[in-house]
Structure formats: C-alpha cells, structure tokens
Amino acid sequence: MTDFEGVLPALNQALANRGYESLTPVQQAVIAPDLAGKDTLVSAQTGSGKTVAFGLAMAPDLLLGEDRFGRADVPMGLIIAPTRELALQVMRELEWLYRETGAQLASCVGGMDMGGERRALKRGAHIVVGTPGRLRDHIERGSLDVTFLRAVVLDEADEMLDMGFRDDLEYILDTTPPDRRTLLFSATVPKSIAALARRYQQDAVRVSTKAEKEQHSDIEYRALSVAPNDKENAIINLLRYYEPTNSIVFCGTRATVNHLTSRLNNRGFSVVALSGELSQKERINALQAMRDCRAQVCVATDVAARGIDLPKLELVIHADIPKSPEPLLHRSGRTGRAGRKGVSALVVPYNWRKRTERLLQAAKVQANWGKPPSVEEIAQRDRERFLASPALAEPISDEEMTAVRELLDSHSPEQVAAALIRQHQSKRPAPEELLDQGPAGRPDQDRGERGERKQRGKSQDFEDGVWFQLSVGRKHNAEPRWIIPMLCRNGHVTKNGIGAIRINQDNTHVELSPHVVDQFLEAIGPSRKIEKTVTVDRLEGVPEDKRERRGPPSRDRDSRDRGPRDRAPRDRGSKDRAPREGGFQDRGPRDGGRPDDKSRDRRDGKPARFEDNKRSERTEKPRREAPRKQEPAAEQAPAAPSDDLIGSDRLWEKPRSKKEFREKKREAFAKGSKAPKGKKGPDGKKQRWDKGKKDQRTKAARAAKGKSGNLSGMATLKRKGPKSDA
Numbered sequence: 152m153t154d155f156e157g158v159l160p161a162l163n164q165a166l167a168n169r170g171y172e173s174l175t176p177v178q179q180a181v182i183a184p185d186l187a188g189k190d191t192l193v194s195a196q197t198g199s200g201k202t203v204a205f206g207l208a209m210a211p212d213l214l215l216g217e218d219r220f221g222r223a224d225v226p227m228g229l230i231i232a233p234t235r236e237l238a239l240q241v242m243r244e245l246e247w248l249y250r251e252t253g254a255q256l257a258s259c260v261g262g263m264d265m266g267g268e269r270r271a272l273k274r275g276a277h278i279v280v281g282t283p284g285r286l287r288d289h290i291e292r293g294s295l296d297v298t299f300l301r302a303v304v305l306d307e308a309d310e311m312l313d314m315g316f317r318d319d320l321e322y323i324l325d326t327t328p329p330d331r332r333t334l335l336f337s338a339t340v341p342k343s344i345a346a347l348a349r350r351y352q353q354d355a356v357r358v359s360t361k362a363e364k365e366q367h368s369d370i371e372y373r374a375l376s377v378a379p380n381d382k383e384n385a386i387i388n389l390l391r392y393y394e395p396t397n398s399i400v401f402c403g404t405r406a407t408v409n410h411l412t413s414r415l416n417n418r419g420f421s422v423v424a425l426s427g428e429l430s431q432k433e434r435i436n437a438l439q440a441m442r443d444c445r446a447q448v449c450v451a452t453d454v455a456a457r458g459i460d461l462p463k464l465e466l467v468i469h470a471d472i473p474k475s476p477e478p479l480l481h482r483s484g485r486t487g488r489a490g491r492k493g494v495s496a497l498v499v500p501y502n503w504r505k506r507t508e509r510l511l512q513a514a515k516v517q518a519n520w521g522k523p524p525s526v527e528e529i530a531q532r533d534r535e536r537f538l539a540s541p542a543l544a545e546p547i548s549d550e551e552m553t554a555v556r557e558l559l560d561s562h563s564p565e566q567v568a569a570a571l572i573r574q575h576q577s578k579r580p581a582p583e584e585l586l587d588q589g590p591a592g593r594p595d596q597d598r599g600e601r602g603e604r605k606q607r608g609k610s611q612d613f614e615d616g617v618w619f620q621l622s623v624g625r626k627h628n629a630e631p632r633w634i635i636p637m638l639c640r641n642g643h644v645t646k647n648g649i650g651a652i653r654i655n656q657d658n659t660h661v662e663l664s665p666h667v668v669d670q671f672l673e674a675i676g677p678s679r680k681i682e683k684t685v686t687v688d689r690l691e692g693v694p695e696d697k698r699e700r701r702g703p704p705s706r707d708r709d710s711r712d713r714g715p716r717d718r719a720p721r722d723r724g725s726k727d728r729a730p731r732e733g734g735f736q737d738r739g740p741r742d743g744g745r746p747d748d749k750s751r752d753r754r755d756g757k758p759a760r761f762e763d764n765k766r767s768e769r770t771e772k773p774r775r776e777a778p779r780k781q782e783p784a785a786e787q788a789p790a791a792p793s794d795d796l797i798g799s800d801r802l803w804e805k806p807r808s809k810k811e812f813r814e815k816k817r818e819a820f821a822k823g824s825k826a827p828k829g830k831k832g833p834d835g836k837k838q839r840w841d842k843g844k845k846d847q848r849t850k851a852a853r854a855a856k857g858k859s860g861n862l863s864g865m866a867t868l869k870r871k872g873p874k875s876d877a
Contacts, residue, residue: 157182159210161218161251166203169247175200180358181208181334188212190352192335192344194359201306201336202244205230209302212332213277214252223255223275225296230280230304231323233311235260235431236438240460241306242280254278259285259295262431269294283311283319290326300327308337309344310481317343324351338484339477369487371494372518374507377585378645379500380636383414384583385523386468389496390420390448391582392524392532395465397441400450401482403471411470412450419580425451425459453478459485469497472507476514498523522585529582537575586645616650616662618690619671621681624657634659641681642667643674653694660694 155163155174177195180186181204191208195201213227214220230245232238238260245256257271259281265288272279272294279286279295289295303324305311311320324333333352337344340357348355377385386400400415402408405426412424423437423446440446441461451459453473464486473479486493497518499507511518524532547555558567623629631652638661639645648671650662663671672689679687 157184158207159214159218162207162210162248164251165248175204177201177358178204178207181205186356186358188332190333190348190355192337192340192348192352192355192357194337194340194357202241203248205304205306205334205336206245206248208334209304209332210249210252212302213254219251219253220255220277223277225299226257226272226276226279227299227301228278228304229286229297229300229302229323229327230278230306231283231286231311231320232280232306233282233314233316235262235282236434236459237307238280238282239435245278245280249278256280259289260431261285262434265289283316283323287319287322290323297323297327300331302332302334303327304334304336306336308335308347309339309341309477312343312347313477317347320347338481369492370483371492372483372511372516373494373496374499374511374518374520375496375523376499376501376504376520377523378639379502380640381523381583381585382470382498382500383411384585385498386411386470387415387418387580387583388524388526388529388585389466389468389498390415391529391580393466393494394536394579395447396444396463397461398448398466398468399459399461399464399482399485400448400468400470401473402450402452405452407471408450408452415448415450420448421446422448422450425449427452453482460488461485462488462491464488465493467493467495469495472497472499472503472510476510479510479514479516524582526582526584533576533579537572584643586639586643615665617665617668618692618694619661619663620688620690620694621659621661622684622686622688624655624659626656629654629659634661637681637685638671641675642671644671660690 155166155171158166174182177193177199181191181193186208188211193201193204195204209228230238230241232241238258242256242258245254249256254277255275256278257268257276257280259268259272259279261282261284263285265285268285268289269292272289281289286295290297305320311317333355335344335348335352335355375385375389390398400411402411405428408424408426412422415422423440425434425437429437437446437449438459438461441449442463444463449459467483467486469479469482473482483493483495486495497507562570621629621634623634631654634652635646635649638649644663644667648664648667650664651660652662653660675681675687681687
C-alpha cells in the first residue's frame with residue numbers, strides 16, 4: 152500500500168483503494184505541516200483534484216486525532232458549492248474518501264425535496280454539502296445548526312460571487328463560529344474574492360500551485376474557422392472525427408441547447424441535454440447516462456460547466472464562443488483532468504475571428520487555428536480506427552472458421568472485406584459537406600513588405616467572373632438578403648465567391664468567381680435547381696443590364712479621370728478692374744427704413760421697431776437690380792409726437808420705456824380720455840376701462856402678436872375714442 156505523508160491513516164487507506172499512486176500538487180500543498188489549522192486561500196486550475204484536497208485538509212480539524220467519527224449530533228464540517236451538480240459531485244467524492252472514518256454526509260441543494268433533507272439533518276450528519284440558497288433556508292428554518300462548525304469550505308468561490316450568492320454567503324458565514332477554519336478554493340482570485348478572504352479569514356495563507364500558471368497543459372486547444380451557416384455541420388464532423396467516449400457541447404442559451412439536441416438526435420448521435428430548465432432528477436439521470444456511456448454527447452449551458460466530472464470526457468466543443476476568459480477556462484476544464492489528455496475545440500464563425508483571438512490572449516491560451524475535419528479526413532480516420540481495432544487481433548474460433556470458409560467459397564475476399572467495412576460504417580452518422588472555409592491561418596501573418604495600394608473597384612477574383620441566371624426577379628420579390636443565403640446553402644459557396652447581383656423584372660443575374668464555379672455546378676447537380684421553384688442557367692459572357700436606373704449614376708474612381716473638360720473658363724472677375732463709378736456709396740437702410748434710426752435694444756435683446764416693414768414693397772422688387780447711385784440721406788429731425796395719443800385715428804408711437812408709457816397715459820387721462828383701471832378721473836371718482844373696449848383691444852393685440860411674433864405689433868394699432876351717446 153502506498154503511504155502518503157501527512158495523510159491520516161483512514162484516508163490513506165481510502166486513497167490506496169481508489170488507485171492513487173501519488174498526490175497532485177494542490178493536494179500536497181494543502182496538507183503541508185505549516186498550514187495545519189490555518190485559514191487558506193487556494194487558487195488552482197479546474198481538474199487539479201481540489202475536492203480531494205480540501206477533504207484531506209479539513210480531516211484533522213474534524214477528527215481531532217481520532218480514527219473514526221463518533222455519533223453525529225450536529226454538523227462539524229460545511230462545504231458550499233455554486234451548483235447542484237458540483238455539490239452532489241463533492242458529496243460523492245467525500246463519501247469514498249471518508250468511508251473508513253464512518254462519516255455521515257448530507258446534501259442540501261436546490262431542486263430536491265426539502266422535507267427529505269430536513270429529516271436527514273435531524274438524523275444527524277458530520278459533514279453537510281449544499282448550495283448557498285438552500286443552506287440559508289435550512290439555517291433560517293432552524294433545521295441546520297451551524298453553531299458547532301469546525302471547518303467551512305467554499306468551493307469555486309469566484310463562481311458563487313459571479314452568480315449573485317454574495318448575500319447568502321455572508322449570511323451563512325456570519326452565523327458560523329468565529330474560531331472556525333475557513334478554506335477558500337477558487338480557480339481565479341479577483342478583487343471580490345480577496346475582499347471576502349480579508350473579511351472572513353484570519354491570517355489567511357495564499358497557496359498557488361505551479362499548475363495555475365500553466366493553464367490547462369493537458370488540454371489541446373483548437374480554433375476552427377467556419378462559415379456562420381456551417382456551425383452545426385462542423386460540430387457533427389468534430390464528433391465523427393474524434394468519436395469520443397464522452398463529449399460536451401456548450402451553448403449560450405437554452406433555446407440553442409434544445410435545437411442542437413434535436414439536430415444531433417436526428418443525425419444518429421446518443422445525446423442528452425443539460426440546462427437550467429430541467430429538474431434535478433432529469434439532471435441526475437442525464438449525467439448518469441453519460442457516466443454509464445449510454446449517451447455520447449451532452450449539450451449543456453454554462454450552468455453545467457461547474458460540477459461536471461466525467462472520467463471519460465475527451466472532447467469539449469464550444470458551439471457559442473464565451474464572452475470572457477473565465478467561462479472558457481471552466482468549460483475547457485471539464486476535460487484533461489487528473490493527468491488525462493483532452494481536446495477543447497472552438498467553432499469560430501468568420502466574423503468572430505478577431506474577437507476570439509482577443510479572448511484566447513486574455514485567457515493566456517495558445518490555440519491551433521485550422522479548419523473543421525472534412526469528409527475525406529473523417530473517412531481516413533475511420534479506416535485507421537478500423538485497422539487498429541482489437542477485434543482483428545483476436546484468434547479465430549472453430550465456429551467462426553466454418554462461417555469464414557463458407558463466405559470465402561461463395562464470395563471473394565474483397566467482397567467480404569467491403570461488406571464488413573460497409574456494415575461498420577452504417578452504425579455511424581454520415582459526415583457533412585462543409586463550405587469553403589477560406590484561409591485557416593491568421594490573415595496578418597507573413598505579410599512581407601507592403602505593396603502598392605490596391606485599386607478600388609472590382610475585385611481581381613471577379614475579373615473573369617461567370618454569370619448565372621436565376622428564374623426569380625423583381626416580380627417574385629427577389630432580394631439579395633435571401634438570394635445570397637440560398638446560393639451559399641445550396642451551392643456550397645461563400646458570400647466571398649459571389650460578385651454582382653442584378654435583379655431584373657423576371658429574372659436575376661448573379662456573378663460567381665471562377666474559383667467556385669465547378670464547386671457550384673457540382674452542388675446544384677444536373678437538375679440545375681437550388682429550390683423547388685428556382686432554376687439556374689449558365690450564361691455566356693456578361694448579360695445586358697436591362698434594369699431601370701434609380702437615383703444618380705454610380706461614380707467610381709475610374710470615372711473621375713476624364714481629362715480636360717471642353718468648356719470655357721468661368722469668369723470669376725479680376726482684382727485688376729477699375730473701381731465702379733463713384734466708388735462705394737451707402738444705399739441707406741433697405742425697405743424704406745430711416746437712415747438716422749438708432750434704435751435701442753429692448754430688454755429681451757431684440758431691437759425695437761417703430762414702423763411696420765413694408766413687405767409688399769420688398770416682394771415686388773426684382774431679385775437682382777443694377778447698381779444705383781444715391782446720395783447720402785440728409786438727417787431728418789424726428790417728428791414731434793402728437794398731443795392726442797389716445798382717441799385719435801393717428802398711429803400711436805410706441806413709448807421708449809414703461810415709465811414713459813405710464814406718463815403718456817396719465818397725460819391722456821388728464822385730457823379727458825378713458826383712465827386706466829384703478830385710477831381717478833378729473834372729478835376725483837374712480838374710473839374703469841370700458842369692458843367692450845378692453846375685449847376689443849385684447850383681440851387686436853392677440854392678432855398682432857400672431858403676425859409679428861411679439862406684442863410690439865401693438866404699436867401700430869389704431870385706437871378709437873369712446874363711443875358717442877348718439
């Protein structure tokens with residue numbers, strides 16, 4: 152039996168029974184003598200054996216020198232995990248690790264029967280494993296007693312904070328004894344984890360293993376460039392090329408999981424789905440089917456990235472590119488665990504190339520860029536697997552020899568071998584034909600010296616383009632937005648191989664690059680049909696453009712260099728001309744304004760106006776008139792204001808200020824006109840405005856405001872005197 156230094160005898164026996172020959176770096180680090188009883192913050196990559204590591208680390212605190220646990224009265228150890236799958240996985244690992252110690256374990260996870268969990272806690276448990284939300288519910292209901300805890304473990308602490316469990320974690324840790332031992336295990340240590348450690352750990356020791364710096368050295372990363380419409384076909388070819396015992400395809404949404412699960416099922420793969428909409432029982436059954444190899448592919452969302460531990464998982468496919476480095480590392484960490492090798496393949500559409508390169512750079516991961524496996528590569532791989540099959544090396548029994556002789560008597564050896572190969576291939580899904588993936592390497596590698604700037608306009612790939620005619624036109628609502636996908640889907644070409652598209656009334660002319668013509672003709676077949684009602688005919692030469700011109704003619708770069716224009720030079724005048732006769736003369740204000748008008752600015756910033764603009768005269772003038780001579784206008788003295796301002800048919804000159812306006816009203820009142828409201832007349836009695844006159848003036852003022860935009864139009868209203876008694 153292998154003796155592991157620093158491990159309790161009971162746990163040493165469990166490791167030997169499990170087949171452990173050596174401990175991983177993180178397991179050796181946490182059982183170091185100088186870390187005994189201390190709070191620890193451990194950062195290590197996914198799949199490095201963290202579950203066994205914290206099981207070994209907290210065992211001395213729980214057993215306190217004993218070989219076996221006593222009666223389970225209250226829990227002594229608490230382990231918190233972010234997901235149900237991870238919590239149940241941790242419980243299964245600790246069950247075999249603590250089997251020789253007689254430990255009683257209980258789980259408290261969401262989605263399970265809370266009554267059954269309450270009864271299990273009442274019977275007693277030494278170690279409790281659960282998710283934050285369900286553990287808090289049991290603590291608040293009084294079914295989980297945490298007052299005697301000796302050790303608390305937070306597994307995948309960074310993921311729990313990202314999932315919004317901070318409040319639940321703080322509530323649980325606040326209710327535990329202050330002298331407990333706290334172990335934090337996290338793949339990454341962001342600022343939030345460091346702050347949590349400072350608050351709930353005492354003199355914590357940071358443990359970083361060498362494996363943390365070598366990100367997933369046992370995982371081969373591959374980035375495969377595909378056309379956007381070929382993502383699902385590329386996934387099918389990947390599964391056929393590797394033929395893994397277990398594989399996971401990660402998607403971004405539940406809808407994508409459901410769609411891809413149906414597609415793979417229809418193609419003959421044994422598939423299970425794993426997403427948040429499934430019940431806990433359905434999740435357990437799906438994972439058990441993967442462990443029993445009854446299912447080959449698991450299509451899952453990111454919720455399943457934490458907690459899935461499948462020993463035979465060999466391939467991880469990223470159907471949707473993750474948005475940050477952390478999900479990428481945790482997804483890929485499902486494979487390549489405990490020294491085993493694995494492959495992590497990213498299916499990258501063309502327009503996601505740069506974004507994926509930045510993601511890999513942020514994750515510090517080196518990926519090999521290439522193309523998805525083709526049909527020929529998959530066929531070659533199938534032949535290699537068939538020749539390496541162990542069944543070919545087994546000895547032939549007597550019964551089998553009789554059947555072999557009968558076959559060879561009636562058929563040739565070649566026919567027997569071909570039938571065997573066909574039977575072997577019939578059990579596997581057929582691979583998919585992929586579109587032209589374009590260059591596999593980075594486009595900016597080995598660029599060399601910069602040449603001349605490319606001429607804008609038509610691409611060199613379409614200098615000898617081949618034209619085809621489609622049997623749909625404008626009257627069939629033909630549009631490029633559905634013509635291009637139709638050609639790519641049925642003709643096995645990409646949009647880079649499609650040139651000009653001319654939509655006519657009854658048909659459509661499409662230009663294809665000469666490099667894709669043979670591929671296009673082979674894909675559409677002799678029927679020349681790409682849809683039920685759409686046929687394709689090859690044209691000779693360039694078709695005549697019969698489309699109606701809409702808008703201005705196109706102006707490309709070549710049409711600008713047309714040489715000198717046959718046109719007389721434009722006379723822009725000359726500075727050497729003699730000045731006009733009489734030189735510059737002031738014409739005076741336009742539209743009959745007064746030359747000596749030095750109007751003051753009003754309080755609102757607009758100049759005051761004393762007379763109406765004569766719009767009729769302005770509009771009657773011609774647009775251009777010849778220069779005219781005009782003598783400077785002589786200064787004229789302003790006209791004396793009329794003594795009778797109110798009650799006459801003359802125009803009322805606008806006062807220059809409110810004070811002057813009030814003075815003029817008082818003068819008019821003294822001469823016998825109507826007095827303002829609230830003022831006394833000559834007889835000493837209080838006078839009022841005549842209501843009829845007031846309404847009339849109000850309506851006139853509103854009409855003037857509508858014309859001029861302000862109340863200054865009141866200056867041109869005619870005021871009438873009081874009604875006569877006649």
